[in-house]
Structures are given as structure tokens and as C-alpha cells.
Amino acid sequence: GESVGLHLPTLSVQEGDNSIINCAYSNSASDYFIWYKQESGKGPQFIIDIRSNMDKRQGQRVTVLLNKTVKHLSLQIAATQPGDSAVYFCAENKGGSEKLVFGKGTKLTVNP
Amino acid sequence: DAGITQSPRHKVTETGTPVTLRCHQTENHRYMYWYRQDPGHGLRLIHYSYGVKDTDKGEVSDGYSVSRSKTEDFLLTLESATSSQTSVYFCAISDRGDGQPQHFGDGTRLSIL
Numbered sequence: 001g002e003s004v005g006l007h008l009p010t011l012s013v014q015e016g017d018n019s020i021i022n023c024a025y026s027n028s029a030s031d032y033f034i035w036y037k038q039e040s041g042k043g044p045q046f047i048i049d050i051r052s053n054m055d056k057r058q059g060q061r062v063t064v065l066l067n068k069t070v071k072h073l074s075l076q077i078a079a080t081q082p083g084d085s086a087v088y089f090c091a092e093n094k095g096g097s098e099k100l101v102f103g104k105g106t107k108l109t110v111n112p
Numbered sequence: 113d114a115g116i117t118q119s120p121r122h123k124v125t126e127t128g129t130p131v132t133l134r135c136h137q138t139e140n141h142r143y144m145y146w147y148r149q150d151p152g153h154g155l156r157l158i159h160y161s162y163g164v165k166d167t168d169k170g171e172v173s174d175g176y177s178v179s180r181s182k183t184e185d186f187l188l189t190l191e192s193a194t195s196s197q198t199s200v201y202f203c204a205i206s207d208r209g210d211g212q213p214q215h216f217g218d219g220t221r222l223s224i225l
Binding site: 045094098100102105 | 204
């Protein structure tokens with residue numbers, strides 16, 4: 001069935017380092033993927049998205065990579081800052097579906 | 113944030129009582145969603161709406177009902193609350209449904225004793 005998961009439930013990095021958060025998905029029909037950031041006490045906040053016709057997309061300090069061959073998605077955060085500490089979720093959407101399927105999240109902690 | 117207000121933000125109630133949570137949006141988006149978030153489960157879809165008076169079930173819809181009488185408001189009702197419905201509830205909106213991100217409110221923390 002459809003599922004989106006994450007390889008690591010927690011990730012701890014030093015301030016200034018680059019962070020990589022991974023996500024595996026199982027539905028090969030999914031064609032749209034999103035990364036969200038959730039800070040404590042708040043709702044998920046959209047970071048970046050990517051469609052299946054792309055392998056890479058860059059935003060401000062963030063890059064999403066999509067490997068359709070192994071059904072893997074990653075979020076790279078450059079020069080990680082304390083404000084990046086949060087839980088990060090990936091989500092997938094199958095073409096034509098009105099619903100997103102969310103992974104369970106990775107907690108990123110940035111140490112000063 | 114994307115013009116989404118959830119109310120109340122916190123509620124404590126007793127088992128067996130009815131509870132209604134409200135989501136209000138100012139974006140005129142067509143799609144609205146209700147999720148619950150529990151440790152170890154991530155975000156799970158309860159119900160969603162694709163227009164006024166048009167709703168459908170998500171993966172965890174048992175014990176919940178919804179109503180959408182106007183574009184801007186989406187109500188989630190627990191007819192007879194149970195302790196298993198203690199959770200954080202999030203509303204989300206989307207303009208088109210597929211192929212677009214959903215934007216979330218800040219949640220309602222509901223405790224059922």
C-alpha cells in the first residue's frame with residue numbers, strides 16, 4: 001500500500017554544518033513530493049516541493065533531491081542554523097489524488 | 113501564515129461529550145482538510161472537503177463528522193468524544209488539491225479525560 005517513511009527519526013548536527021534528511025516512499029505512482037518543517041507548537045510549514053519530472057530543486061539554503069529509481073527523497077539544508085531545529089516531514093501525492101501521505105518525521109537538532 | 117485560523121487552540125473535555133473544532137480560512141481555497149497528529153503516527157487524514165457541502169473520508173474517519181456550509185469554514189465534530197481522540201488536530205487548505213502543497217493552521221490541542 002501507500003507509505004512514506006523516514007530512515008532516521010533523529011538527527012543532530014553542529015551549527016554551520018550541512019544537514020541531510022532522508023525519506024523513502026513506496027508508491028511508484030506518486031509524482032509530487034513536499035518537505036515540511038514543524039516547529040514546536042506550530043503547524044507544518046511548507047519548505048520546498050518537487051515533481052517527478054525533476055531530479056533536483058533548489059531553494060534558499062535548501063535542496064531537494066529525488067531518486068525515482070530507488071524511490072528516495074532527501075532534503076539538504078546548507079549551513080544549518082539553530083532556527084532550523086524542528087521536525088521535518090516528507091509527503092507524497094499521487095497524480096490526480098487530492099490527498100497527501102505523510103511520513104512520520106525526523107527531528108533535527110542543531111547544536112551551537 | 114496562510115490565513116488559517118483554528119479554534120479553540122486548546123480544549124479539555126470529558127468522555128462522551130460532543131466537541132466541535134473550527135477551521136476558518138481567508139484564502140478562498142477550494143480544498144480543506146482535517147488531520148490528527150499523534151506520536152509515532154505522523155499526520156493522518158480524518159476528512160476533507162473539495163467544495164461547499166462536498167466532503168469525503170480520510171484514513172481515520174471513524175468517530176468524526178465534518179461540515180462545510182461555506183467556503184471559508186470547515187467544522188470537525190466528535191459526536192461523543194473518547195480518550196482515543198485525544199490528539200493535536202490540524203486543518204489544512206489547498207487551492208487545487210493535487211500537485212500543490214497544503215498549508216496548515218497552528219493546530220488545536222484536544223484532551224479528553
